[in-house]
Amino acid sequence: MTVHMSDEADLVAAGLAQAATRYFAAPAKIEDLRRESGGASRQTWSFDALAAGQRHELILRRDPPITGTPINRERGDRERSAALDRATEFAVLRAAFRAGARAPEVLFELAPADALGEAFVMRRVGGTAIARKLLRDPPYAEARQKIAGQLGEIIARIHGVDVATLPRLDRREAADHIASLRGLLDTLNYAAPVFELALTWLDRRKPPPIARPTLVHGDYRTGNYLADESGVTAILDWEGAHLGDPVEDLGWVCVKSWRFGSIDKPAGGFGSREALWAAYERAGGAKVDPARAHWWEVFGTVRWGIICHSQAWKHLSGSLKSMEMASIGRRAVETEVDLLQLLKEAR
Amino acid sequence: MAQDRPTASELFNAIADFLREEATPALDKADPRLGFQMRVAVNSLAILEREGRLGPEADAREHVRLKHLLGRDGTLAELNSELARQLRAGERDETDGELMAHLEATTADKIAIANPKWR
Numbered sequence: 001m002t003v004h005m006s007d008e009a010d011l012v013a014a015g016l017a018q019a020a021t022r023y024f025a026a027p028a029k030i031e032d033l034r035r036e037s038g039g040a041s042r043q044t045w046s047f048d049a050l051a052a053g054q055r056h057e058l059i060l061r062r063d064p065p066i067t068g069t070p071i072n073r074e075r076g077d078r079e080r081s082a083a084l085d086r087a088t089e090f091a092v093l094r095a096a097f098r099a100g101a102r103a104p105e106v107l108f109e110l111a112p113a114d115a116l117g118e119a120f121v122m123r124r125v126g127g128t129a130i131a132r133k134l135l136r137d138p139p140y141a142e143a144r145q146k147i148a149g150q151l152g153e154i155i156a157r158i159h160g161v162d163v164a165t166l167p168r169l170d171r172r173e174a175a176d177h178i179a180s181l182r183g184l185l186d187t188l189n190y191a192a193p194v195f196e197l198a199l200t201w202l203d204r205r206k207p208p209p210i211a212r213p214t215l216v217h218g219d220y221r222t223g224n225y226l227a228d229e230s231g232v233t234a235i236l237d238w239e240g241a242h243l244g245d246p247v248e249d250l251g252w253v254c255v256k257s258w259r260f261g262s263i264d265k266p267a268g269g270f271g272s273r274e275a276l277w278a279a280y281e282r283a284g285g286a287k288v289d290p291a292r293a294h295w296w297e298v299f300g301t302v303r304w305g306i307i308c309h310s311q312a313w314k315h316l317s318g319s320l321k322s323m324e325m326a327s328i329g330r331r332a333v334e335t336e337v338d339l340l341q342l343l344k345e346a347r
Numbered sequence: 348m349a350q351d352r353p354t355a356s357e358l359f360n361a362i363a364d365f366l367r368e369e370a371t372p373a374l375d376k377a378d379p380r381l382g383f384q385m386r387v388a389v390n391s392l393a394i395l396e397r398e399g400r401l402g403p404e405a406d407a408r409e410h411v412r413l414k415h416l417l418g419r420d421g422t423l424a425e426l427n428s429e430l431a432r433q434l435r436a437g438e439r440d441e442t443d444g445e446l447m448a449h450l451e452a453t454t455a456d457k458i459a460i461a462n463p464k465w466r
Contacts, residue, residue, distance in 0.1 A: 182435065191427040194450055196434035201441060263466065324384060327391045333457040334465050340454055343441050 009033055012045060015114035016060060019121070023108040024051035042239075046124060059104070061086060062119035083239035084169075086118035091167040092241050093122065096215070098165070101157040104234050125234040127226030131260040134222070135269050139229055146231040148271025151220075151253060152279030154235060159214040159246040160284055171213055171243040174206040177299065181306050188313050194336040198302045201343060207292050213243040220249040221258040222268040250280065250288060251296025256338045257304050257331075266297075298342050305335030359396040363389055397460045405456035412449045 013030045020028035028051040036044040036059075045060040063086055084092065087109065096103035110119040134140050134147070172180075178199055185192055218240025226234045252258075254266040254273055262269035267276035277288040312329025314320040353361065366389050375382035406423060413426040421429070433439050439446050458465050 191424070191431040193427060193430045193434055194454060196431045197439075197441060197446075197450065200434055200437050204437075323391070324387050327387050330391070330394055330461045333454065333461045336450075336454045337458050337465060340447075340451060 009035070012060065012062070012116060013047075015110060015116040015119075016047060016049070016121070019108065019110045019114045020049040020051060020056075022111075023121075024049070024056075026052040057124040058107070059122050059124050060116075060119060061089070061122070062110075063117050065115075065117040084241060086120055088167050088169070089238055089241075090120040092169070092215075092238055095161055095165040096158060096235075096238075099157060099161040101161060102154045102232065102235055103158075103238070104236070125226055127228040127233040129223055129226050129236065131222045131258075131269065134227055135260055135262050140227070143227055143229055143231045144270055147227060148265070148267035148275045149279040150232045151225075151268055151270070152276040152281075152285070153283040154232060155217065155220055155246075155249050155253070156280045156283035156285035158217050158220075158235070158249070159286075161215045163213070163215060163243065166215060166243075169215075169241060169243050172216075173209045173244060174202075174295075174299070175209075177248075177303070178203050178206065181303060184306055184310055188309055190309055192306075192309075192332075194339055195302055195305055198298060198339045198343065201346075202295065202299055202302070205295060207245065207247075207295060210245050214246045216242050216244045216246060216248050218242055218249070219252070221253050221255070222260060222270075223258065245292075245296070246286065247288065247292045247296050248299075250276065250293050251298075252300040252303075254293075254297050255300040255304055257301075257334060294342075294346065298339065298346075301335050301338050301342060305332045305339070308332035308335070355399055356396060359392065363392060363396075366392075394461055397463070401456070401460055405460070408456065409449075409453050412452065416445055416449050 013033050016030045016033070017028055020030065028049045031048045031050060033045060033047040036046050043060075043062045043064065045062065047058055047060065049056045049058055090106050090109055093103045093106045097105050104122040104125055106120055106122040108121055110116050110121070128134065134143065181195075182199060185195065217235065217238065219237045220235070224235070224237040225232050226236065253268050253276070256263060256266075259265060259269040265271055266273045273290075273293065277293070281287055308328050308331045311325050312327075315322050315326040316329075366385060371382055371385045371389070374385050410423050410426070413423070413430065414420060417426055417429055417433075419426075419429075430439075441447060
């Protein structure tokens, strides 16, 4: 069933007006509604709500109700499987915001009667997520000096969130991650010697399960936060949040693919690993073991490489027709180059 | 039978220049999302051009190395599956010099096609 964009916008505006009227306890008017991004099954909309003489700049996160044929339903489910549902994401964001972790401030969830599917509303935050701009454009020159330190500080706050304030989350140790990537390669039926070499290398050296797992963001990297001239304004993309080893996030943010060409600055393209770790420790993070961080950086590199193949598979399997997704398959080899280099340095 | 000029590479370059210099700026004005998609498409076309030029010999080299490394015959796909199996089982690892030389060479050939600027 195809829904026309304008019809869909009308539907979203109506649901939002109803929910915002409830939340603000005053008749709410919805203005400047526009679709920001996202696939068919996960949407982000930007809008303003006018209520009681005040303008609120807001964002809607939404999974539309799954409609159509059983096969489409199954595809939608598969795309959503490993990621948090909206209600859990709402609860994680609320806990992180209250802990001062620079998450966007979530305001309210939508009700089934609003007819928008699983959805919630949060405050809009200024800034851009576009790495190329942050890394090269003149307005961000000052921010570039600060971002590595800010990334260390913010991730320490995220790891400091009291797990008792969180909803139920998967616990994922190093061994679980390795098994899941091998499973993904099997599902894709893809013979990948360099990834298999790296996964065996990782398996033989994996850190032991940690006594006290913390909140792990799961996709903490350049491209997944907003920043303005003053630096980082909000951390986005929390669907991969889980409980586990905090060093996982510190390794992922240093993966070479997230430096977007600024390869001599491992911390997201903005600074050294040491600057990241120092800021992390100053902000209350546990002392970083460089060998453990290296392990997670190698892991993150394999992870991104295999994700490239799974993105391409969305197109190749026919579940999502996308030239862009198909093209990502040819980016996997970038991580193979990086992995061979990382393993050589480790020897 | 030889094709007429332009050669495949010449024709590719003519198309890519048109898409980059004329089509992409027009798309950027109409819809930046489409402009971005066009950049991705032009980049992927360049991969195909390099693959047409460099791919067959790279595949042949990989095949020869794999047969020697594994000491058996088979298609490229079969041999890569067997190598992947051995690596997952830990029957070979990064201490194997011939293995590492093979992986380095294969990866170098692949990146020269997929993204020669990657470093």
